[in-house]
Amino acid sequence: MSKLRPVARYAALILITLIFVTPLVWMLLTSVKTYDVAQQDPPSWLPNPFSTYGYDQILNNTANPVLRWFLNSMLAATLHTLLVLVTASMAAYALARMRFRGRGLLFALIVGTLFLPPTSLIIPNFIIAERINWIDTLTVVVVPGAASAFGVFFLRQFFLSIPAELEEAAVLDGANQWQIFRQVLLPLSKPALATLAVLSFLTNWNDFLWPVYVLFSPERLTLPAGLGLLQGAYVTDYPVIMAGAMLASVPVLILFVFAQRHVIQGVSRSGLKG
Amino acid sequence: MADVIEAGAARDSAPPPSGPTSRRRATQRGNRATPYLFLAPYLVLFGVFGLAPILFGVWISLHQWDLQLPNRPFIGFDNYQDLFSSDSAIYGDWWSSVRATGIFTLFSVPLLVVIPLGLALLLNRSFPGRTFFRAAFFAPYVLGVAVIGLLWRFLLDANLGLVNLLLGAVGLPSDTPWVTDVPWAWVSLVGVTVWWTCGFNAVIYLAGLQDIPPELYEAAKVDGAGGWDRFRHVTIPGLRPVVLFVLTTTILASANVFGQALLITQGAPGEQTRTVVWRIVDEGLRDYDAGRAAAMSVFFALMLAVVSVVNFRLFRYRED
Numbered sequence: 298m299s300k301l302r303p304v305a306r307y308a309a310l311i312l313i314t315l316i317f318v319t320p321l322v323w324m325l326l327t328s329v330k331t332y333d334v335a336q337q338d339p340p341s342w343l344p345n346p347f348s349t350y351g352y353d354q355i356l357n358n359t360a361n362p363v364l365r366w367f368l369n370s371m372l373a374a375t376l377h378t379l380l381v382l383v384t385a386s387m388a389a390y391a392l393a394r395m396r397f398r399g400r401g402l403l404f405a406l407i408v409g410t411l412f413l414p415p416t417s418l419i420i421p422n423f424i425i426a427e428r429i430n431w432i433d434t435l436t437v438v439v440v441p442g443a444a445s446a447f448g449v450f451f452l453r454q455f456f457l458s459i460p461a462e463l464e465e466a467a468v469l470d471g472a473n474q475w476q477i478f479r480q481v482l483l484p485l486s487k488p489a490l491a492t493l494a495v496l497s498f499l500t501n502w503n504d505f506l507w508p509v510y511v512l513f514s515p516e517r518l519t520l521p522a523g524l525g526l527l528q529g530a531y532v533t534d535y536p537v538i539m540a541g542a543m544l545a546s547v548p549v550l551i552l553f554v555f556a557q558r559h560v561i562q563g564v565s566r567s568g569l570k571g
Numbered sequence: 572m573a574d575v576i577e578a579g580a581a582r583d584s585a586p587p588p589s590g591p592t593s594r595r596r597a598t599q600r601g602n603r604a605t606p607y608l609f610l611a612p613y614l615v616l617f618g619v620f621g622l623a624p625i626l627f628g629v630w631i632s633l634h635q636w637d638l639q640l641p642n643r644p645f646i647g648f649d650n651y652q653d654l655f656s657s658d659s660a661i662y663g664d665w666w667s668s669v670r671a672t673g674i675f676t677l678f679s680v681p682l683l684v685v686i687p688l689g690l691a692l693l694l695n696r697s698f699p700g701r702t703f704f705r706a707a708f709f710a711p712y713v714l715g716v717a718v719i720g721l722l723w724r725f726l727l728d729a730n731l732g733l734v735n736l737l738l739g740a741v742g743l744p745s746d747t748p749w750v751t752d753v754p755w756a757w758v759s760l761v762g763v764t765v766w767w768t769c770g771f772n773a774v775i776y777l778a779g780l781q782d783i784p785p786e787l788y789e790a791a792k793v794d795g796a797g798g799w800d801r802f803r804h805v806t807i808p809g810l811r812p813v814v815l816f817v818l819t820t821t822i823l824a825s826a827n828v829f830g831q832a833l834l835i836t837q838g839a840p841g842e843q844t845r846t847v848v849w850r851i852v853d854e855g856l857r858d859y860d861a862g863r864a865a866a867m868s869v870f871f872a873l874m875l876a877v878v879s880v881v882n883f884r885l886f887r888y889r890e891d
Contacts, residue, residue, distance in 0.1 A: 323726065338730065387612060397607065416868070417871055424638070525834070550710070
């Protein structure tokens with residue numbers, strides 16, 4: 298629209314990129330500084346001398362088992378993602394491809410909860426989790442959030458876009474619904490499933506509010522929940538705190554780099570086009 | 572979002588030409604119970620952690636529900652009354668948190684609706700490096716609130732922080748109390764949130780921009796419309812459903828602000844940046860008064876529902 302000349306456009310883009318990226322670079326640089334260098338006023342950009350002090354502190358600390366938190370998060374996010382993929386894809390298949398009593402109402406209910414602020418359910422969800430003895434377990438950070446209305450909505454829209462004719466051949470071969478779902482529909486849906494997998498993993502990996510309140514034991518925390526303790530323990534020891542933040546960031550940044558195109562397209566399509 | 576749902580529904584009722592027969596055939600094969608078997612795993616999850624909590628939350632809110640006591644007497648609307656009567660113990664704290672969330676939402680939403688549109692316009696045309704810039708703008712969004720909270724607490728530190736250092740380097744005041752005093756605490760919370768999430772909205776705008784037929788721009792050009800006119804008469808109307816979507820999701824997200832305030836300003840100064848969600852979880856899960864917390868949640872959800880409905884009405888009205 299605007300007739301920005303290329304130079305002006307690139308100048309603007311580079312300036313904005315600096316604003317977005319500099320804080321992340323600062324996080325990385327600080328995580329490999331010594332305590333003294335991080336405390337310098339004025340601060341120095343370069344980690345001179347380069348130091349693994351921050352990482353040593355968090356990895357060899359028995360009071361705050363950061364490595365354990367990392368593994369907890371990894372396990373929770375992986376299981377959560379699998380649970381979302383299996384339950385949402387099966388439900389979406391039924392909603393997209395089958396006629397049955399209550400289908401319209403059910404779909405409306407599921408979509409309706411998309412509008413509800415998730416935090417408005419946190420008190421009853423806490424009490425439910427408590428009654429079934431899930432508080433302070435891995436299960437409580439894996440399962441409740443997996444009731445993904447978004448996942449069902451997103452996959453249903455994608456399934457609707459796959460022509461039903463492709464299933465006809467399988468029917469002629471005598472395949473049942475489960476075989477059609479597993480052998481025809483799911484293989485055709487890899488991009489959508491990958492997008493949902495990445496988004497589910499990101500959401501669970503980054504979740505903060507729920508784990509902070511449902512996990513207590515130091516060895517059971519997820520990484521985001523544990524980072525608060527780390528900050529409390531090291532107050533202004535920024536190499537240590539930034540090393541912890543790096544540990545929480547690196548897996549999702551790597552995932553993002555590899556899945557970038559899918560994630561971004563998934564985000565834009567899920568909202569608007571289905 | 573309603574447009575999205577309607578689009579989905581419309582697609583449902585108007586399948587491609589060969590659709591009806593194959594669909595009917597699809598329903599005839601298999602057992603009557605088959606669809607429910609496919610739905611069962613999800614419905615267990617959705618029932619227990621999606622639908623049940625909605626009804627259960629309302630039920631709790633009508634009781635004096637102390638998490639530590641066995642007796643939970645029914646008290647009708649007393650918990651709701653407490654939110655509105657100035658002599659109740661929670662009145663002051665509650666409305667202070669509503670004010671905090673209100674201020675945050677009021678300032679963050681317009682920025683998160685407008686700035687990402689600018690970014691999307693910058694990225695809309697195809698040019699070398701476009702993918703790189705798009706990824707760079709989106710990158711902060713993939714980090715969690717715990718990480719961005721710790722990171723910005725450090726960056727905004729009045730003495731050791733990079734922000735004051737850079738400001739000092741260009742001759743501006745270098746001792747701004749970004750996280751401990753107002754209005755700076757608000758500038759920080761809003762600024763960090765814009766930095767963190769605006770890539771997300773920009774991506775949604777980009778998808779919307781690419782859906783506007785290029786012929787509309789061509790036609791406008793032929794009619795002699797300049798860049799600004801084309802933006803006003805082609806881009807903006809073409810983006811209306813996208814703007815509605817962005818506006819609604821951003822209001823919901825901003826009203827749910829919690830982690831930033833907890834980690835960056837830590838509620839300071841005083842309790843001024845302690846938000847509604849923070850107040851709800853504290854009331855319920857730290858002070859164990861689940862009844863009041865549930866009443867706050869129901870009231871909060873209703874307020875947001877009203878805002879969403881008003882949103883849709885306004886946009887619909889202007890369409891006529």
